[in-house]
Amino acid sequence: MKKVVLxxxxxxxxxxxVSKEFLxxxxxxxxxxxxxxxxxxxxxxxxxxxxxEDFATLSKADVIIISFPLYVFCMxxxxxxxxxxxxxxxxxxxxxxxKVKVYAIVNCGFLEPEINLEAVxxxxxxxxxxxxxxxxxxxxxGGAMMFAAKNAPFMKKSVQKLNDAFSSMAEDLKHExxxxxxxxxxxVNFPFSRHIYYFMGGRGWISLARKNGLQKxxxxxxxxxxxx
Amino acid sequence: xxxxxxxxKEYLTKTYQGLKNLTxxxxxxxxxxxxxxxxxxxxxxxxxxxxxxxxxKPGECVINDMxxxxxxxxxxxxxxxxxxxxxxxxxxxxxxxxxxxxxPNMLPFFETRPDxxxxxxxxxxxxxxxxxxxxxxxxxxxxxxxxxxxxxxxxRNIEVLIYQDQETTANLIEALNIxxxxxxxxxx
Numbered sequence: 085m086k087k088v089v090l091x092x093x094x095x096x097x098x099x100x101x102v103s104k105e106f107l108x109x110x111x112x113x114x115x116x117x118x119x120x121x122x123x124x125x126x127x128x129x130x131x132x133x134x135x136x137e138d139f140a141t142l143s144k145a146d147v148i149i150i151s152f153p154l155y156v157f158c159m160x161x162x163x164x165x166x167x168x169x170x171x172x173x174x175x176x177x178x179x180x181x182x183k184v185k186v187y188a189i190v191n192c193g194f195l196e197p198e199i200n201l202e203a204v205x206x207x208x209x210x211x212x213x214x215x216x217x218x219x220x221x222x223x224x225x226g227g228a229m230m231f232a233a234k235n236a237p238f239m240k241k242s243v244q245k246l247n248d249a250f251s252s253m254a255e256d257l258k259h260e261x262x263x264x265x266x267x268x269x270x271x272v273n274f275p276f277s278r279h280i281y282y283f284m285g286g287r288g289w290i291s292l293a294r295k296n297g298l299q300k301x302x303x304x305x306x307x308x309x310x311x312x
Numbered sequence: 313x314x315x316x317x318x319x320x321k322e323y324l325t326k327t328y329q330g331l332k333n334l335t336x337x338x339x340x341x342x343x344x345x346x347x348x349x350x351x352x353x354x355x356x357x358x359x360x361x362x363x364x365x366x367x368x369k370p371g372e373c374v375i376n377d378m379x380x381x382x383x384x385x386x387x388x389x390x391x392x393x394x395x396x397x398x399x400x401x402x403x404x405x406x407x408x409x410x411x412x413x414x415x416p417n418m419l420p421f422f423e424t425r426p427d428x429x430x431x432x433x434x435x436x437x438x439x440x441x442x443x444x445x446x447x448x449x450x451x452x453x454x455x456x457x458x459x460x461x462x463x464x465x466x467x468r469n470i471e472v473l474i475y476q477d478q479e480t481t482a483n484l485i486e487a488l489n490i491x492x493x494x495x496x497x498x499x500x
Contacts (some may be wrong), residue, residue, distance in 0.1 A: 096361040130358075155359065157466040158402050161409035162358040168405050179318040194430040202402075202462045209400040209455055253323070278430075282422040293367040304419065304435070307371040309386035312437045 085119040088119045088257065089145040093126040093152035093163035102227045106189050107151040109246065113254035119147070126166045135166070139173045139246050147185045147257045148216070150207060153227065154192035167210050174214050184216045187253050191227025195281060198223065204267060219256055220265045222249045226272035226281075238275040245270045313344045313493055316440070319395040319408050320406045321352035331395055331475045338488050347385055351378065351406045358409055365416035371435060372416055379413045380469050387417060389440045391493050398448040398474075401458030418500055429466070430484040431500055438495040439469065442453075444483070469496045 090111050094101035104125070111121050122141055127137045142148060152163050159167075187293035188207040190200040211218035224230065230246065233239050235304055249268040256262055290300050306312050317339075319332065339346045355378045364374035371378050386392050396407040400421045403411060417439070418432040425431050446459045456474055472490060475484050 094361065095359050099361070152431040152477065154362070155408075155412050156415070158408070158462050160361075161405055164399070164402070164408045165353075165358070165405035168399055171400075182363045196430060199429065200464070202458065202465065205458050206400050206402045206462070209402075209458060212452075212454075213400060278424065286421045289367060290365070293370070296368050298367070298370070303366065303370050306436055308384050308417075309436055 086119050087122065087144060088147040089122050089142055090113055091124045091126060091142075091148060091150045093150060093160060093166065095127060095153075095155070095160045095162045097127060097131075102191055102231055103151040103153050103189070105231055106222075106224070106227075106246070106250075108251055110149055110151070110189065110250040113247075113250045114257070115254070118215045118258065119225060120269055121274045126163055130166065135169060136173075139170050142170060142173055142214075143177060145184055146182065147187070149187045149189065149253070151189035151191075152203075153266065154190055154200050154203055155200065157191075159206055171210065171214050173283065177180075181281065184214075186211050186216045186218050187257070188218075188221040189224070190221060191224040191230075193226070193228055195271055195274065197225035199225070200268070219262070220253075221267045222246075222253065223267055223269045225270070226274070229272055237286040238273055241273045242270060289294060289299065313342070313391065314387040314389045315339055315344045315346045315391045315393060315493075316382075317348045317395065318382065318407070318410060319348070319350050320397060320404050321350040322406055323397040323404055325397075325449065327447050327449055327475070327477060328395065329349055330396070330481075331445065331491045334475075334481060334484065335393065335395065335445070335488075342392070342493075344493075347389070349378070349382060349385070351410055351433075352478060355407060356406060356409050356413075358417070359412040363420070366420040370416075373393070373413055375413075378498065382410060383414065383416060386414070386440060387436065390495050392440045393442065393443045393445065393446065395445050397447040398451050398455055398459045401455040402462050425468075431466075434500050438497060439494060439500075441469065441496050442467075443471045443473065443491070445473045445475055449476065449492070451476060467500060469500075 090107050092104040092107045094103040124138050188204045190203045192199055200223040208218040293303055397404040419435050422430050423433045444463050460472050473487050
């Protein structure tokens, strides 16, 4: 049986992770009669010092799917650490490895899925360094909203696109010699103006800050330049 | 002129030494006051995505480690220069951690930039000019282009330069010589 390893790389500690949700949606689409499925959480792997065990699992994979949130227009530092260390582990290992297929799922809070492109290109570069075959990325805009409002009527189309994208991935990974495939871009079909999205997001931050005993004006503090 | 130079202790290669000497000599000749911080894994933890820097202690990271000093020094410098190894076409893990944990210096909200893309608004009126110098040995053209895109495509007021060996020294010095230094107005 072939092995699929699904890697979730949200830096959050014991909090709800959108990246993990997308990964689970993908995992559900993969045929369990054909593939064994192993999930790795990068944060847990590092905090419990399980990297050696997880690297061994990854090195035996036929397919690797990596899901992560965009951090400053690229992958989070914690995933960068994990992949650099894995690359060092993998490249000194035996040379008789079969070619592994790699897919990326990247989500961001910004509405535009295209912003995730450079992060996907970094995964492609990682693949070139470990001689893996990069297949394609699923680039998701408004990621957190996809789950927060998944039952809203305006979200129906986006959720369908997500399911289609993960289904395409599950189908693609079954084939040995697949043709080149384009990345899949999925944004939120938000029915209102972008400014309303910004306004709603802003209110969310203010409300969270109030729960911490802060006032709206506190969000604008300038601790390092008090004279500005 | 105050300059903060951030480099990665994990990649002290010959190329890095060449770049550090070259940059140090340039800054000395200019008469700039330079603070050097070499980051390493043991004194810089990962961002944990808690948003505490926006909703608990606005403007400051809630993790108490070397990043507190970096953010304070950075916001009070005129120029910040990162010397970053080019790894998979982006920053090394330690430099990426430093970049991730700069987010207290911006606001949580969204705004639209002139090119139509979304960004978080600035927290401060002015920011240090940021110069990122990527270095490495035998870096592919594709990875160099990606390193430039990762930074230049999404950020304004940022300069990206590449250093690979002594053959690229002249280009780097020429680029630094024509560069304007000093704080910039806060568009990110």
